Amino acid sequence: MKWVESPEHGKGGPDWVENHIEALITVAGTHLGVAKAMAAFLSGEMKDTVQINPAGAYVLERFFSRKERQKLFRSWAGSASMWIKGGDDVWGNATWAPDDLDNTTHSHGALISFRNNSVGIDGEDGLFNMTSTEAGTWILERTPTTFQKMLASNYSFGLERDVEKLKANNLDFTKWTNPLEIQLPYAPSMKMYCVYGHGKETEVLSPTPLTPTVTLSTHTPSQRSYWYTQQEYEYDEVQPDQPLAVCTDDTGASTGADCVSPRTPLDLPLARSTHIDADYTDDATRPKILNGVKMGEGDGTVSLLSLGAMCVEGWKRARWNPAGIKVVTVELPHNPVATIPRGGGTTSDHVDVLGSVALNEIILKVATGAGDEVTDSYVSNIREYARRIKWD
Template identity: 55%
Template sequence: MAPTRQWLASRDFKVGEDLAEQGYNAEFPVIMVPGIVSTGLESWSTSSEARGFFRKRLWGTTTMIRAVLTDKDRWVKSLSLDTTTGLDPPGIKVRAAQGIDAASTFIPGYWIWAKIIENLACLNYDSNNLFLAAYDWRLSYYNLEERDNYFSLLKMRIEHWKQRQGKKTVLIGHSMGSEVVLYFLKWVEAEGPKYGNGGPKWVDEHIEAFINVAGTMFGVAKAMTAFLSGEMKDTVEINPAGSYVLERYFSRKERAQLFRSWAGSASMWIKGGNDIWGDGDHAPDDPDNCTLTHGRFFSFQEEHGDHVHLSGNLTANEASDWVLERTPVEFQRMVFTNYSYGLERDEKQLKKNDNDHTKWMNPLEVKLPVAPDMKIYCLYGYGKETERSYWYTQGPFEPDEDAPDAADPVCEADDCKYNNGSSLRGPLDLPLFEKHWIDTSVNLDTGAPKIKNGVKMGEGDGTVSLISLGSMCVEGWKHPRWNPAKIPVTVHEMLHQPETLDLRGGPKTADHIDVLGSTALNEAILKVASGRGHEVPNNFVSPIQKYVKRMKWD
C-alpha cells in the first residue's frame, strides 16, 4: 500500500478504538437520519422504458453518474415526481435504498456515514442496536408517511427497542435529516389517524437525545436559487467552457424544473424572514465595514450604456414571495400545503401548531416536545466560506411548458412590456415567466462581503450559513415559548482546519459533509451514545453568540 494511502487508512476506527480502551461501550440504540447527498435512491420501475435501471442507484454510486452522462432524459424522468400529487408519476417508481449501505458511501471511495459506523462498531454497535433510517428526500414530509409509512416504521422500531432492551434511542440527524427528526418529534406526539398518536409523553419516554449535526434549522440560501433558476455557487463557479457545456447539456431551466418536482427539498427554504436574516439596511452576520448588507438577499443591477446602477433589492421576506411568484402554480400549491417559513411568537398559536403538520419542520413555529429528560446536541462546523446572498439579473419572458389558459391569448397589461420598456408583446403561449439567473459578472474580492460570480459569501460550513446552523441552538431554544420543558441544549462548534494531504480534509475538517469523518464529531457522537453525553462541552469558535443578539426574537 502506498505510504500516503496507508497513513490515511490508519485513521479508520481510531476514535472508537481509543474510547473503547477507556471503557466506553454501547448504551443507547442509535438511529441515523441522513441528508440529501447521503441517501441513495434506486429504481423499482418495471416499464420497458425504465427496466434498464431496475434496482440500480439513480442517486448515489457511479451508476448515477453514468446515467446522467449517457441517458440524461431517462434519468431526469425517473427522478422527477408528479408536480400535482408530489408522488410517483405513472409508470415510475423510485425508492430510498435501505440498510446501512444506503448512506455509508456516496460513490466508491467517497465515504459519508462510514466513519461514524466504524467507530460505533468499536463500542459494540451492530445491526441490533444501530439503524440508518433512509428516506426518499424528494417527497414532502407528509407524503413520506402517506406513501412509505416512514414515520410509523421509525416509531415502531424505537418502541421495539424500548420494549426489548429497555433503553431509549439516540436520534442523529445530519443536514436535512435534522429537519426530518424535528418533524418526527412533532408527528409522533400529535393525535389523529394521520399522525403518530404517541401522545405528549412519548418523546420523553423513548428519546434519550437528538444529535443535530450541521442541521439546516433555518434553511439553506441556495435552496432559493435552485428553485428559481436551477443554480447555486457550484454551478456558477465553473469556468466559462465548462459552464457552456453544462448549459447546453443540462440547462438552468431543466435543472429548475427537476428541483421543483422535489417537494422534500423545499423544506430547506430559508425560515424566519427579516427578523432572522436581516432587512435592507443590515443583517446580523454582516461583516465589519460592510459595503453591501446580506439583508439584501437578492440584489439586481441594470446596464444603461456604459453605466451599471442598482435597480432593486429584496430582503428575505420579499425574496420568498418573489421566488414563489416565478414558479409554476403546482409548485406554489405544494409549498403552501406542506410547509411554513415564518416566525411565531404567540403561545396560543404555537399550541395550535402542534396539530398543523405544515409547521413541524420549522423550529420557529413549533414548540419542542415536553421532554425534560431528553437532551439536544448541536454539532456543526465553522470557518468555510458559504454562499449567503446573491446578485441576480433578469432577461426576456419565455414560454412555460404549461398550456395557455385561452385561445390566442394576448397580454395587454402595463407589465407585459419587455425590460427595456419597448413594444408590447403580441400573441403569447401563456403562461410566461421572466428568465432570471445569477449575475456572474459581479465580483468583488476585496469588499465586505466578498462577491464571487454573483454570489455574496458569508460564514458557515461551506453549505449552510452560520445563522441556520447555530441560531436556534444558541438562542431560540432558550426561550420557553419554543422550549417549554427547558430541554438542555449543548452547542459544540468545530473549526474548519483541513489538511492538505487529505482530499477529505482530515480529522479536523468541518466541511458540511466531511465533518461526518472528523475526530471531534465522532468523539461527541460516541460519548452521547455510550451514556456520557455530559462530557461533550459547549464550544464556540464563531461569532454566533454575537449574531443572535442582533436578531428579533421577541
Template identity: 65%
Template sequence: MALSKRNRTSKDQQETSNQADESTTVTPHRSDSKDQLRHEVDALKKKTQRPFYRTGRFLFPFGISLGLLLGFAFVEPQDIHELHAQVTTLANSYDINLPQLPEIDLSRVEIEWTRFRSSIPEVWKFNNDGREFQVGENMKNRGLSAEYPVVLVPGIISTALESWSTAPEYRPFFREKVWGGFNMLSQVTFNKERWIAAMMLDPVTGLDPEDSKVRAAEGLDAASSLIQGYWVWSKIIENLAVVNYDTNNLYLAPYDWRLSFYNLEERDGYFSKLKYTIESLRKRQRKKVVVAAHSMGCSVLLVIFVRLSSPDSLSSSYPSSFKWVESPDHGNGGSDWVERHIESYISIAGTHLGVAKAMAAFLSGEMKDTVQMNPAGAYVLERFFSRKERQTLFRSWAGSASMWIKGGNAVWGNDTHAPDDDCDATHSHSHGHLISFRPDATAPDDKSSKNMTSVDASDWILEHTPVTFQKMLESNYSNGIERDEKQLKRNNADHRKWSNPLEVSLPYAPSMKIYCVYGHGKETERSYLYARGQYSQSESFPDAENAKCLDSAGENCTNPRPPLDMPLERLSWIDAAYSNETAKIRNGVKMGEGDGTVSLLSLGAMCVEGWKRKRWNPAGIPITTVELPHRPNPTIPRGGANTSDHVDILGSTGLNEIILKVATGAGHEIQDSFVSNIREYAQKIQWD
C-alpha cells in the same frame, strides 16, 4: 522632328537633391519600423503561445491515463478474475458481440496489483485515510462501550435510491441504484432523459409518475457511501462498531428525500416505521435511544418529535394516513412519547432555518458550485445538463422545499442590515438583500428589478414558478415565525408547521439532551446578485376566472396557455460576470459564514438563542452547542481529521468523538464550544 535634350535648371537640381536627402533619411526609418513591428509580432506570438502542458497533445493522453488510473483505483484484487465477464455483460447490454477470449491465468496480476495497492499511502486511498476506527479505539481504551441504541438519520441526497419500475423501458436497471453508485453515473451519461424521467416526481401529486417507481435503499449501506470511495456515514459506523455496536443496536433510517414529509408517510409509512424501530430498540435494549441526524435529517426528526408528542396532533380531522397514531394497536404515542424513548438528540449541521442556495436552485437552477466553474466546465454542464433541466428537477423534489429559508426578515435581515453582516458592511452590500441587481446587469427598459429581502425574494421566486410548485409549497410547508405560545400549541395540529422550528415547540421531554454540532470557517453562499435578460414564456399562469379543468376528476382546474402565447417574463440568472473581493462577492454570489453549504444563522441561531426561550422549549431541554473549526489538511483528500465541511464533517475526529461519547454514556463531558460570533448574531434576530 528632331528631339533635343532639356537642360536641367538649378531649381530642378535642388529639388532632386532634396528628394534624395529625404529618401536617405526616410527609408531607414521605415525599415526600422518594419523590423520593430516584426519583433513585436514575434514577441506577442511567444507570449500567447500556450505551454505544452496546456495543449491538446498533452491533455488528451493525460486525461485517458488519469481516467484509467482512477478506474483501476476502485478495482479490488479479487475483482480481476471477473473483469472479462463484466466487460462481456456490459457489451451485451449494448448489443456488442465480443469474441471469446482464451482463459488466462491472472493470479500473478492479482498478486502484483495487491502489492501495488499496499504501497500506496493510506491518506491517498479513496476509502481510507489512515484514521479508520481510530476514535473508536481511543474510546474503547478508556473502557467505554455501547450504552444506548443509536439511530442515524441521513440528510438530503445522502440516501441511495433504487429503481423498482417494471415498465419495459426501465427494466434494464431494475433494482439498480438510480441515485448513488457508479450505475447512476452510467445512466446520467448514456441515458440522461430516462434517468431524469425516473428521478422526477409528478408535479401535481408529488408522488411517482406513471410507470416509474423509485424507492430508498435499505440498511446501513443505503447511506454509508454515495459512490464507492466517497464515504458519508461509514466513518461513524466504523467507530461505533469498535465500541460494540452492530445491527442489533444500530439502525440507519434511510428515506426518499425527494418526497415532501407528508408524502413520506403517505407513500412509504416512513414515520410509522421509524417510530416502531425506536420503540423496538427501547424495549429490546431496555435503554432510551440516541438519535443523530445530519442536514435535512434534522427537519425529519423535528417532524416525528412533534407528530408523536402532541395529543393535539391526534385530531381526527387529519388524513387517514396518520390515523395509526390514534390506534392503541399501532401508534399509541401520547405527549410523553419522546420523554420515554429518546435519551439524546444530536443535530449535525442541521438546516434548521433553511438554506440560501435552495432559493437560487428553485429560481434559476443555479448555486455557487455551478457559477464558479471554469468556462470549459460551465459550457459542458450547460450543454449536458442545462439550467432549465436542473431547475425543473429541483422543483419536482418537494422534499428539498423543506430547506426554504424560514423566519423572513426577522431572521435574515431587512433593507438596511442583517444579523450576520460584517461590522464594516455597507448598505449596498448587506446580506439583508437576499437578491440584488446591478444596473449594468439589467435591461435598460426593465424598471421592475429592485433589491429584495428574504420575504420579497420568496414572493418573487414563487411568481416565477409553476402553479403546481406554488400549491405544493403551500400545502406542505410554512416558513414564517410564530411568537404567540397559544398559537404554537395549535400549530401542533398543522402538519405544514412541523418542519419549521420557529412555528412549533420542542416536545415536553425534560430529561432529553440536545447537542448541536456543526462546522464553521468555510465561506458559504449567503445572498446573490442576479441579472435579467430577454423575455420568455412564463411557466406560472394563475388560474383564470373561467379556468378549464384539465383532468377528468375536476380537482385541478388550471388555465391552459392562451392562443397568443406572448413572452411576458424576463429570464433571470446569477450575475456570474461580477466579482468584488472587498464585499466578498465572487461570480455574483455574496459569501458569508457557515460550513460551505449552510449559513451560520441556520446552523446555530436556534441552538444558542431560539431554543433557550420557553415558548419554543417549554420543558427547558438542555442544549449544548459545539462549533468545530474548519482546518482541513490540504494534502489529504476531503480534508482529513479536522475538516468541518458540511458533508466531510461526518468523518471528522471531533464529531465522531462527540457521537461516541453520547452513545457510550459520557455525554456529560461535552461542553459548549464556540469559534464564531453566532451568539452575537442570534441576539440581533427579532425573536420578540
C-alpha cells in the same frame, strides 16, 4: 418528533419523546433553511454551478441546463423544507442583517440584489434589491401553480411568538419543519446537541532550510445572498397550468413520453430570463462577491445563522423550549488535510463533517451515556449574531 406525538399520526402521545429518547444530535442542521435553496428554486443555480471553469460551465449548460435543474429542484417536494424561515426578522432588512460584518459594503439583508445596469432596474419590470420575505414572494410568482400549491399545503416559513398559537401549531403538520412555529417536545430529561462546522482553513508548509514554517489562516465562506441579473424574454411555465391544457406529441396523440402542451397563438414570451450575475466578482467589498454570490460565514453550504441561531438563542427561550431541554452547541473549526481529497478527520465542511474525528467522538460519548462530557464550544460569533435577531 411531532409526528410520533400527534394523535392523528404516530399516536405516541405527549410523553413519548420523554419516555423513549435520551438525546438528539443535529449534525450541520439546516434549522432555518438554506439560502442556496432559494437560488435553486428561482434559477436552478447555486455557488457550485456558477463558480466552475468556463469549459465545465459550457458542458453543464449543454447537457443539464439551468431550466432543467430548476424544474428538477422544484419537482422534489422535500427540498422545499430548506426554504429559509423567519423572514426579515431573522435574515435582516434592506440595509441590515444580524450577521453583517463591521463596515459592510453590501448587507446580507438583501437576499437578492441587482446591479444598476441590470435590465429592468427602474424600468418596466420594477426590479429592486429584495429581502428574504420579498425574495420569497418574487420567486413564487415565477413558479408553476403546482409548486405554489404544494408549498402552501405542506410548509410554513413564518415566526410565531404567541405561546398559545405555538401550542396549537404542534398539531399542524405544515409547521413541523419550522422550529420558529412549533415548540420542542415536553421532555425535560432529554438533551440536545447542535454540532456543525465553521470555516477556517489552515495550511502548514513543511519547513526546509530555506523555507520557514508558514501558517495561512483564511475564512472559508458560505453562500449567503446573491446578485442576480435579467436577460432576454422567455416563455414562462404558466401554459401547462391552464385548466384546458392538453399534452400531445408530434402525431397529435395525447399520450407519449415526449408530449408537450401546445401554446396558444397569443402566448408570447413575457418573462425575462433571470439568473445569478456570474460575471460580477469583487474581492474588495465586505462581504466579498465571487461570481455573483455574496459570501458569508457557515460550513461552506449552510449559513451560520441557520446552523446555530436556534441552538444558542431560540431554544434557550421557554416560548420554543417549554421543558427547558438542555441544548449544547459545539462548533468544529474547518482544518482540512490538504493531501486528502475530502479533508480527512479534521474537516468540518458540510457533509464531509461526517468524517470528522471530533464529531464522531461526540456521537460516541452521547451514545455511551457520557454526554455530560460534551460542553459548549464556539469558534464563531454566532452568539452575538443570534442576539441581534428580532425574537420578541
